[in-house]
Amino acid sequence: MKVLITGGAGFIGSTIASAFVERGVTPVVLDSLITGRQEFTAGKIFYQGDIGDGDLVDEIFRDHPDIIATVHCAALIVVPDSMTDPLRYYRVNLSKTLDLAGHLVRNGCDRMIFASTAGMYRPEPDLSVTETSFLEPQNPYTRSKMMAELLLQDFGKAYGLRVISLRYLNPIGADPRLRTGLQNSKPTHALGKMIECYTLGVPFKITGVDWETRDGTAIRDYIHVWDIARAFYEAAARFDSIIPPVGDHSRYEVVNLGTGDGTTVRELVAAFREVVGDGFAAEDAPARPGDVVGAYVDPAKAWDLLAWKPEYTIEDAIRHSLQWADRRRELDVA
Ligand SMILES: O=c1ccn([C@@H]2O[C@H](COP(=O)(O)OP(=O)(O)O[C@H]3O[C@H](CO)[C@H](O)[C@H](O)[C@H]3O)[C@@H](O)[C@H]2O)c(=O)[nH]1
Numbered sequence: 001m002k003v004l005i006t007g008g009a010g011f012i013g014s015t016i017a018s019a020f021v022e023r024g025v026t027p028v029v030l031d032s033l034i035t036g037r038q039e040f041t042a043g044k045i046f047y048q049g050d051i052g053d054g055d056l057v058d059e060i061f062r063d064h065p066d067i068i069a070t071v072h073c074a075a076l077i078v079v080p081d082s083m084t085d086p087l088r089y090y091r092v093n094l095s096k097t098l099d100l101a102g103h104l105v106r107n108g109c110d111r112m113i114f115a116s117t118a119g120m121y122r123p124e125p126d127l128s129v130t131e132t133s134f135l136e137p138q139n140p141y142t143r144s145k146m147m148a149e150l151l152l153q154d155f156g157k158a159y160g161l162r163v164i165s166l167r168y169l170n171p172i173g174a175d176p177r178l179r180t181g182l183q184n185s186k187p188t189h190a191l192g193k194m195i196e197c198y199t200l201g202v203p204f205k206i207t208g209v210d211w212e213t214r215d216g217t218a219i220r221d222y223i224h225v226w227d228i229a230r231a232f233y234e235a236a237a238r239f240d241s242i243i244p245p246v247g248d249h250s251r252y253e254v255v256n257l258g259t260g261d262g263t264t265v266r267e268l269v270a271a272f273r274e275v276v277g278d279g280f281a282a283e284d285a286p287a288r289p290g291d292v293v294g295a296y297v298d299p300a301k302a303w304d305l306l307a308w309k310p311e312y313t314i315e316d317a318i319r320h321s322l323q324w325a326d327r328r329r330e331l332d333v334a
Pocket of ligand 1: 119169206288
């Protein structure tokens with residue numbers, strides 16, 4: 001049994017591929033390698049190319065008629081970049097998803113698990129989001145994901161494509177067996193900056209300390225990438241019971257993935273100290289332009305439909321990220 005994983009050489013897609021391998025499902029990776037890494041495809045069935053390339057997708061399905069579902073992760077994901085270059089973001093995340101969906105329908109693949117974002121919700125007053133929270137995406141990245149979901153719903157109604165959309169927020173950590181992790185050597189997200197500051201021996205700047213949260217710092221739902229990968233497997237394994245192949249029910253289901261309470265920046269700093277010791281310094285600083293207070297995800301539906309909840313702690317994710325930063329340096333030198 002095989003699954004096609006678009007973006008399978010990226011941070012999340014490659015981790016999902018490993019989770020499938022460990023459970024006896026063979027991944028077939030399709031990745032352009034624009035941001036993905038060739039090393040992450042080692043030992044896997046790999047096609048280098050574009051999700052919009054119909055001939056290539058046809059070739060993949062000819063070569064692997066036993067593909068039972070597509071996990072669609074290929075996307076551009078950097079919010080500030082999406083604001084300066086929306087054309088590129090809509091082209092890659094929306095137009096190419098449209099093309100891919102057409103190629104899948106043509107090849108008779110009617111199961112898709114879509115890597116989406118819980119960043120498209122307007123948070124409730126307590127900063128939680130559920131699947132019924134109002135959709136109010138704030139930037140071209142989250143809008144491109146929302147629009148892609150809308151087109152996929154239309155494909156369900158017209159062509160029978162079934163889609164489970166998994167929406168989550170800030171993935172951190174690395175494959176616990178360190179096969180893969182974040183490709184980028186200079187990540188700008190909070191944990192990446194903590195690792196950089198810790199390595200250089202300089203204080204980490206807590207950007208934004210006046211938010212209306214439990215300690216004044218912004219909240220995010222950091223979640224271990226292996227937990228996310230497990231959820232994709234569970235969605236694939238239960239696909240036909242979540243969206244049966246026949247009947248006049250909706251062919252589209254949304255499931256949010258998260259921890260249920262989130263983590264503030266100060267809590268992330270405390271967790272980092274828990275892992276590396278007291279020597280890690282942090283200081284208050286002004287908020288970054290465009291920053292938001294944040295949100296956290298209620299994972300109740302994920303438990304009901306996927307029997308899924310996060311298993312790794314924030315400290316586990318920090319430990320794995322630190323180990324991966326060392327491993328990554330070795331890979332770059334090799
Ligand atoms: O050095 C830093 C870096 C970040 N933060 C703070 O930590 C919180 C989280 O920031 P991240 O950058 O980790 O997370 P964001 O959700 O703000 O954004 C990140 O996750 C998004 C995905 O949802 C996009 O990928 C985006 O490009 C990426 O920066 C924010 O309050 C930020 O101000 C600091 O205090 N110091």
